[in-house]
Amino acid sequence: MNKKNVLCNTLTNSFYKFLLSSIKILVIFLCVNLSYSQSSNKLNIKGKTTDVKGNPLPGVSIIVKGTGIGTDSDFDGNYTIKASTGQVLVFSYVGMQTTEKLVALSTTINVSLKEDASVLDEVVVLGYTKRTKNELTGNTVQVEAAEINEMQLTSVDQVLQGKVAGLNIAATSGTPGSTQTIRIRGIGSLNSSNEPLFVIDGVPAGSYLNGSYDFSAGGSSLSSLASLNPDDIESVTVLKDASATAAYGARGANGVIVITTKTGKGNRKTSFSFRTTYGIRNRARLHPKMLTGAQREELFYDAVYNSYGEARGFTREGAQAFYEGQAKNFGWWGGNLPYIAWKADGSTETDWSKVIENKNAASKTYNFSATGGSEKSSFFISLSYTDIEATTIGSDYDRLSGRINYNAKLTEKVKFSSNISVSNTRQSSLDEGSFSTNPNAIGYFVSPLISPYNKDGSYRLEFDSSAYYNPLYLAEKDISKNYYTRAIATSYLEWELMKGLKFKTQINLDYSIASYKSYKNRTLGDWVAEKGYAYASNIRDFGFTTQNSLNYKTKIGVHGIDVLLLQEYQKNEWNRITASGTGFAADDLTNVDQATEDEDAGSFFSDWMQASYLALVNYTYDGKYVVDATYRREGASRFAPGHRFGNFWSIGAAWNIISENFMEDTVFNDLRLRGSYGVSGNNGIGRNEYKDLLSFTADYNGKPAVYAYTRGNDNLTWENSKTLDIGAEFGLFKNRISGSVTYYNKHTTNQLFYTDLPPSTSFTSLRINEGEISNKGVEVELSFNAINTKNLKWNISGNFSKAKGEILKLPIDASGGPLSKDNGYTRLAVDRNPWEWYMRKWAGVNPDNGQGQWYVNGKNGEVTEDYSKAERTYQGSSIIPDFSGGISTRINYKNFFFNASAYLAFGNKVYDTWSSYTQNNGHRGLLQNFNGSANLLKSWKKPGDITDYPKLIAATSSTTAVSTSTRFLYDGDYMRIREMVIGYKMPKEALKNTGIDDISFSLRGTNLFTWVKDKRMEHDPEILNGLISSQSAPPAKSFVFGINVKF
C-alpha cells in the first residue's frame, strides 16, 4: 500500500470514528433530555405583547422552547398558547430583543419587548465593573459569545483579529497553541512590555499567566490563553482609552483585554448545548518555491563559469566538464561532487518543502455545556475536548477542559458565586529557530539531491555535507512536548448592606503546572556523540489575588450615582525545576533517570507583588450627561523602595444627545459624544531589574564563579501614558446605519528605556526612565444593515484605524546628542516614527557586470558596487502598519446564514532576514550542499541582462549583495479572508416534539485567501515585529464542518 492510500485510509477512518462518537454522544443526551420533557399538565397561557411604551405588537412569534410549538400574537398583541409549568416561552420580533419567560403558576404572561436598536442599554463589561453604554465615557469594543463560540479557535485572543479598530494581532507561528502578538494602538513603549493586560473574570492576570511558556529556546511557544476554552467565554472587551484603562493603573497603558466567562442562568429548566466540529487544515500560504535538483545543477555550472571561466579559459558549456574534471582538486569544494553521484543514481528529485508538510491535518472539537437552576441558585458546566494537528510533521495540540460556575443566594442579602475551571493542554512543539532539526528550515535548505528514503524504503540518515537531519526520522524518534495544566478558581461573596450598597470580597487562585519534556535520539541529530540527550522541566506558577470592594449605586430623581471603592493585592510565585542528561544505554529510553552522563539539575524561584487602591465614580444626570472619574494608587515590587507607588487617574464625560427632547422624531436612534483624559502606567520590566546583581550560576574548575550580570537603577519607576480620547457614536434609521468615530492621542513619557550599553562596559543594558513617544490615530467603526426583512437580513460592517507614532525625546548618547538606538535594521531617532527602517538602499543589479549596487547617499542618484561605500539612511516606512482594519458581512436568509470577515493592514514594510541565505548568489554551499530559492533562476547571466538578482559566483562565501539593504525590504500590505461560513439552522417546526430547541450545521473556511501586495514576499504576512526571522509554519487554512445542538 502506498503512502497516499495510508493517508486516505487514516483520514476516512478517523472521520468515521469521529462521526460515530458524535452520534453516540448526541443520542445519549437526547435520551436524557426526552425523559426530562415528559412532564406535568398543560396550561392555557394567555397574554399581551407590547413595546416599551405599551403599544400593542402584532405578529410576535411565541414558541415553547424546545418543542417547536408556537403561535403569533394577533393584531392587538394578544396571544394564547398551551404550555406546562417549567417550560419557557420565547418571544421574538424583528427589531426587538428576544425575550424568554418561564411558565410558573400564573396563566397570564404579558410581555413588553425592547427595541434591539436601543444599544444604549447594552451592557459593557469593564472588568471591575459593568456599565450600560449610556453610562460609559471610555472607549471600548466588546465581542460577544455568539461570535467567539462560532469560530474554531485555539485561543480566545484570536477572535479579536479584524474586529477591533486599532488592534493588531499576528500569530507568532502556525503551530497550534502558540502565542499571538497583540498591539493596541501601536507601540507605546520603546523597550518595556507592549503586551496588553488580560483581565479574566475581573482579575488582572499576571505576566506569566497570560504570556507564554517558552520551554526551549527556539521551540514553539505555548500560549497560556490557549488553556481557556473559547466556548466558555461570554464576552471579550477591549479597553483602549484612559477612562477605561486607568482602573488598571500601572498595567493599563498598553490597553486591557477583559475576558468574562459564562455564568449560570437560573430560574429556568436546564438547557444543554452540544457542539462538535471536524476540520482539515493546510498551510495558509504555500511554501516559497525552492530550486529543483536539475535547476540547481544548471545554476551551479553558471556559478562555476562566472567564477573561473575567464581565468581558466573555459566557456559556459565547458563548466560541467571543468567541474567534473579538475575542480575536485579544489580545496573549497573538498572533493565533494554531489552532482556526479546524484546523476549516477538516477537524478531523483526531492521537494523538501513537501516532505515536511503534514497535508490535510485533522482538527476535532467536542464541546458540551449545560446551564440551569432555580430562583435561589444557578449553574453552568462545560466539558470540552479539542485536538488539532499542525500542518508541519511532528506537531499536534490537544486540550481537555472543564468548568463549573455556581451561584447561590445564601440569604436575601448575600450572594455567593464560584467559578472553577481546569484545563489540560498538550502540545508537541517544533524547533522554530535556526536549528538543523527545524523541519521548516529543512524545507528550505536541504538539497533536492538528497532523498529522505534509502533504496530499501528505510529512512536515509546520511545527509552528506548538509548540516541538516532527516526530519521524518526525527519526527518519529525525538520528543519535544509541553504538558500544561491550569486551574483557575474565582469565588466571591456579595453582601447587600443596605439598598444600593454592596460589599464584595473576592479571591482568585490561578495555578499552572507547565511541564516540558525533550529527548534527542542516539542515532541521528546533534546528540549522537553524547548518545542521546534528555531534558525535563517543570514550572509551578501560582497567582493569588484578593479584592475587597464597596459599591454604592443609587438613583435620586434624575441623578444616577455609582461609586466603587476597591482594594486589591496580588502575589505571584514562580518555581521551576529542570533536569538534563546524556549517555543513554539503549534507544527509546527518553527520561533523564536513564541518563548516565552530564547529568545536570536546576531550580529557580521568583515572585512579585502588586498592591492597589481604586476609586471609581460615575454620575449621570437624567440619562443625558455622564461624568466619571477614576483614581488608582498602586505599588509594585519591581521598583526600588521609595519608587514603588504610583498614582493613576482619569476623568471622562459623555453627552447622550439622543436622550434630549429635541432628538425625538429625528432619523437618529443613537447619538452621543464622549471624551476622556487620564494617566495609566506600564511596569513591564524584569523582576529585581532595579538592582546591581551578582549571578551565582557559573562555575570554574568545580568551584563557584560569581559575576555581576545586571546594572541596576535605584531610581526606576513607572512609565506613564497620558491618553486623550474623543469620540462620537451614532445610529440612524432604526440602526440601519450605525458606527463611531474616535480620535486619540497617547503620549507616553518616562519610558522604561532600555539603554543599550556598549559591550566595552561589560554590560548589555541599563534601564532608565527617559524618552517620550506619541501615538495618534483615528478609529472608525461602521455597520450597515442593508436589508432587514423577516426572511432576509444583510449586514456589512467594518472598522478602520489610522495610526502614527513619533518619538519626541530620547536619552542623550556619548556624543551629547539624542541617543540613536540601532539594531541594524531600524534606528530610533527624535521626530521619527518608532522603528522606522534604517539601512542601505538597493539600486539593483548593474546590467553590465551583474554586480549588486547601492545608492551612495542612501536615497537616490549616484550608485556604488561597494556595499561599504553606501550610506545607511531612513527608508520612510516602519514596521507598524499605517492603516489597518477589518470588514465583515453577514447574510441571513430564512434558515441559512453566511458570514465572511477579512483583515487588512497597509503601509508597513517587512524585512526578510532569511533571503540573505535562500537568495545568496555567492554562497557556494547553497548550490552544492544546501538549497536556494527558485528566484535564483532569475540571476544575471550575461551583459545586458536586466534583473534584480546578481551574478552567481562559486568561490567565496556570502556576497554583500545579500547584506542588509532595501533589497529584502518588502511591502507588508496584505489582506486575508479570515473567515467564510455557510450555515443552516433547522426550522423550529421540523424540531417539533423532538425535545431539541435548535440544530444548526456550518461549514467554515478559515484563512482561505491571502492577498499580498509585494510578490517578493513569500512568507506569511502576519508579522508585527517587522522581521521575518523565525522559520515556522504559517497559520493554517482550514475547512471545518460543525454541528450545534441545543436542547
Next chain:
Amino acid sequence: MKNKINLIYAMVLMVCTVFVSCNEDDLEQTLENAKSVEGNIKTFEDLDNVVGAIYSWMTQTGYYSSYVIKYGDLRSDNAYSQNSATSVSNFNMTGADGYASSTWGAIYSTIGAVNLAIISDGVTGDSKKINHKIGEAYALRALCYFDLLRVYGQQFVTGEGGMNSLGIPYIKDFQTSNYYNARNTVAECKTFIEEDLAKAITLMTASLDDASKKYMTTNGVKALQARIALYFKEFSKARDYANEVIKSNQYNVIPLNKYVNSWKTESNENAIFELAYDNEDNSGTGSLSYTYRHPNFADIVVYDEVLNIFDANDIRIDKQMIDKDTKTPVLLRNVGKYPSEDYSDDLAIIRYEEVVLIYAEALFETGGDALPWLNLIPAQRNATLYTVANKENILLERRKELLFEGFRFDDLARTGKDIPLTSLEDATPITFGDYRYAFPISITEVRRNANVLQNKGYSN
C-alpha cells in the same frame, strides 16, 4: 439562619483584616537566585569566587573556547574554514561581522569580571592570599587586553600610525558612570598591559601558586610578559622574562612518548596555564573540538601544504594528530589537538614549549646562542635537528609546534609578512599592512558608543 449570617459576617471581616494592610513591606520580592553586588564581596571565599568568574568567562566560545584561538590559524597558511568562519579565513569581513562582535563582547565581559575583583575592597582574610588573588586578576586583565589588541588594534595597518594607531578602550574601573569610553592608542595599551603585569607580580606570592595550573601563577605572569615583549619586539625583555620561567625549573618540554597523549591529559609537565573543562562544564558545539573534528560537523580544514613543512616521521603529523576527513577523504583535519568528543580537554593557554621558543627567538635577536634552545623541541618530536638558529627556522618551529593554537597570524604580522593563502584557487595573498590585518571593531560597540571609531576599511 441568623447564625449563618453572623458566620458570614465574621468570615468577611477576617478576610478584610488579613488582606487590607498593604504597604511597601508587602512588596518586597524574593531575591533567592542572585545577590546585590553591594556588600556581598566580603570574605576571601567571595573574592575567590569572583576571580573564578574571570576564568569562567575566558571559556566562552567567543574567547578561548574557540574563536580567539582559531583566528590565529584561519588567518594564516595553516587552515581555512569550509562554512561557518569563511569571513575569517577569506579575509572578507564586513563591519557587521559576527565573529568581530562576538569576540569583542566575550573579552570585555571577561574584563568586567576582572574589574569587579580588582575594585573589591574591605575583603576580610589573609592579606597575602587576597593579594595573590587580586594579582591573578591583574594578570588576566593584561592577557584580555593583549588579546583584544592583537585582534582589533591597527598597529600593522599601513597609514594608521603604528604604535600611535588606535588600540582598544582600556577600562580599569567597574563602577563607572562613563559608559562611553574612547579607544586608547596601541602604545598606551601596551603601557597599561605592562603596568598590570608588573602590578600582578608585586601582589602575587610564588608559594601561593595553585599547583593545578588551572589558575594564573607567578610563572604564568612572567611567561605572559615574555610573550608580549616578543610581540612588541622588545627582545632583551622577552629573553629575561622567558629565562626567569626556564630558571624556575618547574617545567619540561613534553617528551616524545607522552606527546600525543598530552593533549588528552591535564596539568602536564609542560603546562604553565590552562583553562579547565570537564564533560559537564564545556563549550559543547561552541568548542574547538567541534569546529575542528567533530564527527557530525567539522568546519576547519588543514591546508595540504602544512604536511610539507614537517619531516615525514614528525610525531606532530602522525595520523593521531592530522588525518584525512572520515567523510571527505581529500580534506585534512586536525584530530590530535582538542581531541575529546565530549569536549572535556583542558585548553593550553601558555605552555613551556612556547616559552622555550620565545627564549630562542629573543636570544637570536640579542646575539645569544639560540640553537640548543631551538633544538629542544624537534629533539622530542622525532624531527631532524636544526643546524642553524635563524629567524626563519625559529618561526618555522613555532609554526610546527604551536599549530592550531592560535599563534600563526601574529607571528606573520609581527615579522611584517604577507598572509599567503596557498591552496585557494581564487585567493590573492593579503599583503602586509592591509586594513584586514585588524578585525573591524564590534558593530554593536560602534553603534552604541560614538566615542569608539571603526577601524580603517570597515563600514558600519
